[in-house]
Each structure stands twice: as C-alpha cells, then as structure tokens.
Amino acid sequence: MSIIKLVSKQDDAFVFDVEALREKLAIYADHKVSVISIAGAFRTGKSFLANWIIRYFELDRDENWLDSEDKLESQLEGFEFARQREPVTDGIDVWGQVFELEHAHHGNIAVVILDTQGIFSLGSDFSESVAIFAVSLFLSSIQIYNIRGNLTRSDLEHLRLFASYGQMMIDQNSESACVPFQRLVFAIRDWELDDDLGLEDGTKFLQSVMEEMEDTEEGVELLNSLRTSFGKLNCHLFRHPGSDAVRSDDFQGQVAQLDEEFKDGLKEFIPFVANDDTDNSSDVPTLKISPLKQVLTVDDLMDQIDAIKEIFDSGLIDKPESMYGAFSKVSHGKAVKEAAKYWNSKMNALLPDMPESRREKPIRTDFLNDGEFEEKLDKYSKKTWEIWNEQPKLADEEALENVRKGLEEKMSQDIDNMRSENQNREALYDKTWAARCACIVASCACCVACKCA
Ligand SMILES: Nc1nc2c(ncn2[C@@H]2O[C@H](COP(=O)(O)OP(=O)(O)O)[C@@H](O)[C@H]2O)c(=O)[nH]1
Ligand SMILES: [Mg+2]
16 A cells, blocks of 8 residues: 655655545545654654555454464564664655444544654754644644654743644633644653553653643643643553564564563553443544534545635644634635535525426426525525524634625625526527417417317
C-alpha cells in the first residue's frame, strides 16, 4: 500500500497537494471520520509507532493483534522508518489505506492515518515546524505528540501559539461551549527516569510537569489555554523497544525482537488511541468534530483541508487571526451547505416532472397555480432559514453576513427561475387550451353546417 503525499518538499519549499487525497477519499464522502496524526522531533520513532496503529487496524483490532503467531517474524508495514541520521519523512504523508469501521450511532466511519516530518528539534526551522504541526493538529481528531526521553516545559511551550489561537476562539465564542482542538496524547519514548510506565503513570507525570509551570503568570496563562483548548490531554510512557533490535541491520519491526516492556506499552497505547473511551456506545477512534461539536464527514474534512491549504499557501498559518478566519469560513460554509441541501432538494421537486414530449403542450398537472406556488415557496424558505439558524457558526459577524447574503441571493435567483418556469408552463397550457376550444368550436360549427348532429 502506497502513501499519499499531502505536503511535500520541492526545492526547499513546501507543496500542499490535496488532489490525490481528495480522489482517495471520494468514495467515503458521507462517512464520519477519525484522523490520527503523529508529530514530534526528528528521528524519535514516529513512523515506527504509526505503523503499529496500522497493524492494529489491519488485523481488525483483534485481541491478539500483537502476539499473533503468524506475525511474530513479519516486517512492520506502513510508513518508512529507518536507522539513519537523515530524516526519512518530509512534509506530511497519509497512509494509502483508509480503514472502514462501524459506529453504533454514526454508521460508517473512515479512519485516516497521518505521519509528519520531524519538528521543533535542534536544526529544524521554527516556522516550518509551526506550519507542519498546525496542519497536523487542525486535521486530526487525535494528535500524538512524540518525544524522546523526557517531557519538559519547553515541549509545552511549543504549543503556545496553538493555545493562544484556541483561547481566541473560545473568547470570541463565549456563548457557545467551543473546543478548538480534540485529543492530544504525548508519547514519551525511551523513558528511563524511573519505573513508571504506561498511560496512567504518564498522564500523572504530564499533570506534574504542568503543575510545575504554574510558578509564573505566563505559565499559568499557557496552561489554562491548553486545558480549555484541548478536549482531552494524556501522556504515555514507553520503554525503549530493545537496543539489540533497533541496532540490528535486519530489524524491520519484527515483534519477536521487541522487549517485553515495549510490547506491553504498545498493547496499552494502540487500543487506547484506536478506541474512544469517552464514548461508551462505540469503539472507534475519536471522531472528528468541529470546534462547535458537530460530527464531521469526510466531505467536511475535505473542506477543512482546502481552507488549511489556503492559509498554508499564503504563509499565514502561524497567525491566529488567519487560522480563525479560515475556520470560521469553514463553519459558515457548513451552515450554508446544510441549509442549501434542504433548499435544493425542495427546489428540485417543486414543479412536477414533465416529459420532454410535453414541453410544448403541458397538461394541467404540469404546473402549480399561483396560490399553491407561493405557499410552497414560503414554507420552504422558512424551513431553510430555520436550518441556517440552527447550525452552529463561529462568530465573525461581517463574514457571516456576507455568507447569509450569498444564500439569500441564491434562493431569490432560484425562486425567479422557478416562477418563470411555472408561468411558462401555465402560458403554454393556456395556449393549448385555447387551441382545443377553437378546435371544438370549429368541429361543432362543422357539424351544425352539415347537419350531422
Ligand atoms: N531509541 C528508540 N528508537 C526507536 C524507537 N522506535 C523506533 N526506533 C528506531 O528509531 C529509528 C527511527 O525511526 P523512525 O520511525 O523512522 O523515526 P521518525 O523519524 O521519528 O519517524 C528506527 O531505526 C527505529 O527502529 C524507540 O521507541 N526508541
Ligand atoms: Mg518518520
């Protein structure tokens, strides 16, 4: 299975290409979607970890997914991982297989897995890192943040920009309970500082690092924003996979070569990432929702990707105002889409279907009388505006007014078209009727003349 390049590097510049992904996802357009992405420093085993998620889904999340006899010596498939100094991944890759699951309430789900180039480490360009992390974070419903050795204050500092964007979104939408980002899970690799391991110890450790930051005003501000910007924060402590394995030239991720403690880590971490324990009714990864908590489809995700590409290409992805502008546009777009979906379906069915052969000679049931026509339009317009009003929309008054006007104009254009089509049919019918009357009168006159009556 090949990978799809979403962001790649050409001549030192990033190219954001959405078409291959759009094509791949087209058949899942109406599915709800989960996006799992991994980001973090260079050469810290990101691709390696992402591949265990792929393995888990490939084996249908079977209980024995890691220990199954026939996989103990198998190569680990997925994103390329390698023991070398130079980075392997540039930009952002999407795993070419989309996993389909079933959700108890939301029906079909598509799971998309992303791998990203190393960021926020020595030698990496800061604005490049911000751009890559922003795309990853905005697209994902679960963001894994990979760190080797230890989690420190500076790792959390890297999130400051995103926390301030999140805070801005919360402040501007104070009347709606809005959550800018979903799940953030720190994966600490090669943890050797004490005997703690796994998710519970890791999450306690994350809390302790956060509490240590409360000694400064800036630290408190960052923490508050992080806590409100993310739906859920967790941390998992992993042991080293095993020096013999990782250093060996023939190591291709064979389970048989991994240390037990690392395997225990995978057995806890991967199902945790792949099953949302906050939703008791189902066992799929966290579904992608909008900041205003609408469950999104693959189609909505593509709209988000288009918006992100636009700010990415304009170089404004590190500006909270631009990010907010892009996302409020997506949120208004979704409201229009929902309202227009209802409106278009009603417009398509407003006038009776008329076969081509009757185009010049409509019959009475091919058009509506004026009262009926106006009554239906009135009802459909009201319902369309009700749907528009019910849709959650991010605050941005001016932009919202423009979008509302756009919908109003479209509806009024449709009404004009429908009205003239209806009148046209009625007029043609009248002519036909008149012609028929003339014909009847003529034939009656003829009968009278020849006395056949
Ligand atoms: N020390 C250590 N090495 C790892 C770990 N996981 C994978 N590796 C090895 O680290 C190297 C780089 O892995 P890769 O997944 O390509 O790293 P990435 O650049 O972060 O994507 C490979 O040789 C892996 O086998 C880990 O948890 N600890
Ligand atoms: Mg990699």
